[in-house]
Amino acid sequence: MRSSISLGRIGGVPVGLNVSVLVIVVILVVGLAFGRFPIAFPGLPTAAYVLAALVSAVLFLASLLAHELAHAIVARRHGVEVTGITLWLLGGVAQLRGEPRSPAADLKIAGVGPLTSVVLGGFFALVTWGVSAVGGPALVSGMFGYLAVVNVLLAVFNLIPAAPLDGGRVLRAFLWARWGDRLRAAVAAARAGRVFGYTLIILGFLNLVSGLGFQGLWLALIGLFLVNAASAEEQQTQIDAALHGIKVAEVMSRQPITAQPDETVAGLIDRLVLRHHLSTYPLVDDDGRFAGLVTLGRIRAVDPARREATALREIACPPPDVPSARPDDLLTELLQRMSGSTDGRAVVLDDGRIVGLVTPSDISRTIQTVDLRAREPYRTPRGADLAPHPPGGPSAGDSRPGDPTSGGPSSGGPASSGTVRSTGRRDAA
Incomplete structure (x- = not known):
């Protein structure tokens, strides 16, 4: 919201x-x-x-x-x-x-x-x-x-x-x-919420047909909100439990193609955008350190008449605003930092140098294949081991050389x- x-x-x-x-x-x-x-x-x-x-x-x-x-x-x-x-x-x-x-x-x-x-x-x-x-x-x-x-x-x-x-x-x-099981407790509470939401919807409908009008509509609206919220919460909890223990290095796209901060938007389009069909371009300085992030959406936002004169650093998301992680960080911890981020992408750094990217397509692919990983089948976290976080960003992602599975570019009253x-x-x- x-x-x-x-x-x-x-x-x-x-x-x-x-x-x-x-x-x-x-x-x-x-x-x-x-x-x-x-x-x-x-x-x-x-x-x-x-x-x-x-x-x-x-x-x-x-x-x-x-x-x-x-x-x-x-x-x-x-x-x-x-x-x-x-x-x-x-x-x-x-x-x-x-x-x-x-x-x-x-x-x-x-x-x-x-x-x-x-x-x-x-x-x-x-x-x-x-x-x-x-x-x-x-x-x-x-x-x-x-x-x-x-x-x-x-x-x-x-x-x-x-x-x-x-x-x-x-x-x-x-x-x-x-x-002693947070996942089980969270799912039970979410299901109780869904039942309560459906109950409010039914009561709201009964009020509507009995002529109470607005009061019934309000109850139904709150019930619908609770059903959707509880369902989303249950799904999110289960997703985070499934991703528990997975390291960023297992998910990230390695060796991303980079650009220089002084390069122009037009130059990047001619050199990379029309050739590799990527949606995310990390910027690195002369020392090889991360200097910002440019996405296809930011490139499209530049007036075509200004692309020759606009440097990438002018449109890039600055490093402090880009979620970052180390390769051995937990994915669930990175997803927490990615939630609500401007571009929905994160960089993986090693001593200030970029070694990988985590994009919505990387996360989506991991969720879709998590049950295929050779892991303990019942490794659900217990107690304080589980802290659900929202997956970050929109559902668009990257396609990278050597990564054919990647996607394309990216109450009871008024209150x-x-x-x-x-x-x-x-x-x-």
Whole structure:
């Protein structure tokens, strides 16, 4: 889930809004300003209801953000990288790279979100009592009362033991501790999530046919999201388990054809692109050290009239932004770094010199042939040995000389919260 509007950094974590979050804001404002508030507190000007609804929507989004920040802070304390938080149509996403290494850490990361929502619910309830005690406006008291109830519902919904909700993470941690097998626990939690998602879809359909309209549609939408997220999570967990123990050297394409940073785009096209049909071109300096990465997509983006005058260094992805690994690194660890990378490719370096590339086609080929490898057939990792990470990048890849198998060029209300680790952590509304 990508951010459309950046809100800066909080505690070093990038925070942003996806444009779809505006749908939630509109639903909240319309529902509160022209439904709940006028019914509960009649006789006030429409502007008062709209203002109270807008404040409620902003504080609700702030509550979602606090929920996600709690996940992020605890995750970082347990060594899990947090790349960003995005608020979107169905809630929030804390994008985590990696997984906790113990059931206790998993439990803490999952449980702190609902705990934060409960604390916020108590805080808003206290404010509600305070406003009433001093004789404040009933609409203001009702606004904070609404936020108290919504935050408690947010926590309760998230504690349902079904991935990708936080309760699914709690279930996974419990089963992981009991069975000593993280893969088995993760698959069980994901399947529970899929069952719960289908249940919501059925309930939503029944509500629709019974005339409840929007409420049924909302339940069905959340159910569909949970089914898809849980299915993706189960598949990703099994893929990462299958790749467990495979080294980067076993997957990488060796001896990639390189180019010089000062070479022009037109020169590269004439010398290599039209001859070898590659999609990835590492740049090396005069000392043979890695100096950037140029892809076919970056070459195509250059105006044909400027290709003669544009040096490759001007369009290359700089070395710090290119995921890298050593040949003896684990593939699953590299996939973690490749997740969300600009070009979906990684370089394999030995003492600063490039010795190989890992592209989407290399990863895809490895997944397709992993069961053919001469390995122990039941080598599923146990306990903290398994930390699922998303495979990186788009599905296009490279073709290389001597590599004929390569591909061509390259909730219960307006909000509730859950989690998906395949791209990060998602909270559903």
